[in-house]
Amino acid sequence: MFDYTYLPSPNLLPSLVEMMLKIIFICTMNMAVFAPVLGWVERKQSALMQDRIGANRAEIFGFTVFGLLHVATDALKLLFKEDFIPRGADRPLHYLAPFIAVVPALVAFAVIPFGGKYMLWGHEANLVIADLNVGMLYIFAVASLSTYGAVIGGWASNNSWSLLGGLRVGAQMLSYEVAMGLTLVGVFMVYGSLQLTTIGMAQENFFHWGIFLQPLGFILFITCALAENKRTPFDIPEAESELIAGYFTEYSGLKFAMFWMSEFLEMVTISAVLVALFFGGWQIPFISHQGLIDAMGHLFGPNFGAIVAMLIHVVVFWVKVISWIVILMLIRWSLPRFRFDQVMRLGWKIVLPLALANIVVTGFILLAVR
Amino acid sequence: MLNQYIPVLVMTLAACGTAAGMIIMTTIMGPKKEFEEKMEPFECGVTPVSDPKSRFGVRFYLVAMLFIVFDIEAVFLFPWAAVFRDLGMFGLMEMMVFILVLTVGLAYVWKKGALEWE
Numbered sequence: 001m002f003d004y005t006y007l008p009s010p011n012l013l014p015s016l017v018e019m020m021l022k023i024i025f026i027c028t029m030n031m032a033v034f035a036p037v038l039g040w041v042e043r044k045q046s047a048l049m050q051d052r053i054g055a056n057r058a059e060i061f062g063f064t065v066f067g068l069l070h071v072a073t074d075a076l077k078l079l080f081k082e083d084f085i086p087r088g089a090d091r092p093l094h095y096l097a098p099f100i101a102v103v104p105a106l107v108a109f110a111v112i113p114f115g116g117k118y119m120l121w122g123h124e125a126n127l128v129i130a131d132l133n134v135g136m137l138y139i140f141a142v143a144s145l146s147t148y149g150a151v152i153g154g155w156a157s158n159n160s161w162s163l164l165g166g167l168r169v170g171a172q173m174l175s176y177e178v179a180m181g182l183t184l185v186g187v188f189m190v191y192g193s194l195q196l197t198t199i200g201m202a203q204e205n206f207f208h209w210g211i212f213l214q215p216l217g218f219i220l221f222i223t224c225a226l227a228e229n230k231r232t233p234f235d236i237p238e239a240e241s242e243l244i245a246g247y248f249t250e251y252s253g254l255k256f257a258m259f260w261m262s263e264f265l266e267m268v269t270i271s272a273v274l275v276a277l278f279f280g281g282w283q284i285p286f287i288s289h290q291g292l293i294d295a296m297g298h299l300f301g302p303n304f305g306a307i308v309a310m311l312i313h314v315v316v317f318w319v320k321v322i323s324w325i326v327i328l329m330l331i332r333w334s335l336p337r338f339r340f341d342q343v344m345r346l347g348w349k350i351v352l353p354l355a356l357a358n359i360v361v362t363g364f365i366l367l368a369v370r
Numbered sequence: 371m372l373n374q375y376i377p378v379l380v381m382t383l384a385a386c387g388t389a390a391g392m393i394i395m396t397t398i399m400g401p402k403k404e405f406e407e408k409m410e411p412f413e414c415g416v417t418p419v420s421d422p423k424s425r426f427g428v429r430f431y432l433v434a435m436l437f438i439v440f441d442i443e444a445v446f447l448f449p450w451a452a453v454f455r456d457l458g459m460f461g462l463m464e465m466m467v468f469i470l471v472l473t474v475g476l477a478y479v480w481k482k483g484a485l486e487w488e
Contacts, residue, residue, distance in 0.1 A: 164426075171434075194451075
């Protein structure tokens with residue numbers, strides 16, 4: 001028999017198991033599902049939109065599975081590709097840049113709830129990796145770190161185009177970070193919290209979803225989020241026709257893949273934040289959180305009922321997130337690229353004043369209806 | 371209180387491990403064939419004509435400075451927003467003054483042309 005007496009509390013073991021399961025679940029979703037498959041989704045979706053066929057060549061015994069095997073071939077190709085570092089490059093920083101780009105993209109997901117709280121055999125499972133009371137502030141803090149990855153990558157490559165791309169990344173992401181923080185202040189005022197689980201529970205009523213209470217905040221936030229994600233129409237840092245590939249021009253193999261992956265993971269995080277703040281998180285419209293648990297409890301008994309309710313909520317959350325990823329990809333393949341001065345003007349002269357006005361108006365309305 | 375951050379730490383370690391593993395793998399797995407012309411930085415197939423480590427536009431520094439000013443002011447708004455309902459009218463008026471100062475700053479920067487890009 002293993003001796004558990006050294007554990008400080010009897011609840012520690014279930015909590016530890018719960019924590020590890022949640023971390024493994026999120027890391028698997030991000031690294032094994034979203035990061036590789038979104039590349040395929042993007043290729044297929046752009047092909048569909050441009051009346052092409054898209055990835056369809058990779059096959060095993062004649063089966064192409066809609067080109068899904070390209071996911072595997074891409075990974076193998078990138079793994080066995082030469083890791084190229086140009087002459088005169090700053091080698092340590094060249095190694096460090098993709099590392100800094102990918103770590104925040106993975107870690108930012110920690111505070112986003114993908115389900116509510118459920119009682120399972122006397123243990124309360126809370127479906128969020130870290131239920132921090134600073135919530136969104138943590139996401140802002142971590143996500144802004146990925147700017148360093150891009151800027152350092154551009155600087156370390158000893159390439160004029162990379163450096164220009166890196167500078168543009170810096171200017172663009174810093175500008176939109178200010179605006180992004182301010183766009184969400186209205187949401188925090190409405191729900192009175194920065195904690196995403198609290199905001200999620202407050203959206204139990206369908207008409208209390210953030211999209212209804214903060215419509216302007218939503219439009220401004222999605223603008224800033226697209227800009228932070230560095231994808232078209234805000235992809236001037238990596239504008240192919242002027243800067244080759246911008247800050248990751250001199251990257252190849254898995255180091256290139258890491259920049260590419262961080263972009264997709266950021267897109268997943270953005271979609272998850274959008275869902276958590278504006279689209280009710282894991283909540284189903286017109287069905288309360290406890291109501292679903294009780295209904296399932298009648299059908300399957302208290303513990304298994306809670307598990308079924310939990311699974312339903314998790315699936316609802318991911319369906320919402322995937323819908324948003326598809327919409328973000330539609331935007332990326334529909335709009336042309338903005339010029340740099342247009343991007344900066346939008347950030348400082350339109351989004352920022354509107355975000356400030358949103359705070360003032362939200363404040364007065366909240367006091368008026370109280 | 372601090373216990374909440376243990377999962378964040380575990381996840382950060384996992385992410386760092388994954389990222390480091392990928393960098394190590396790509397370094398040892400791929401072939402290495404180096405020769406003089408190939409190691410040039412890529413500039414559309416032409417020998418690079420300018421050294422990238424030279425001076426660049428001062429406007430990028432300006433954006434960074436503006437960012438620090440406005441982002442610190444934005445950080446003050448977060449705790450205020452969280453307790454907004456408890457503070458009521460007093461809190462709103464206080465913050466209106468703060469936002470007014472912020473707006474005056476923005477207007478000044480705007481007027482001075484710091485937000486213009488040629």
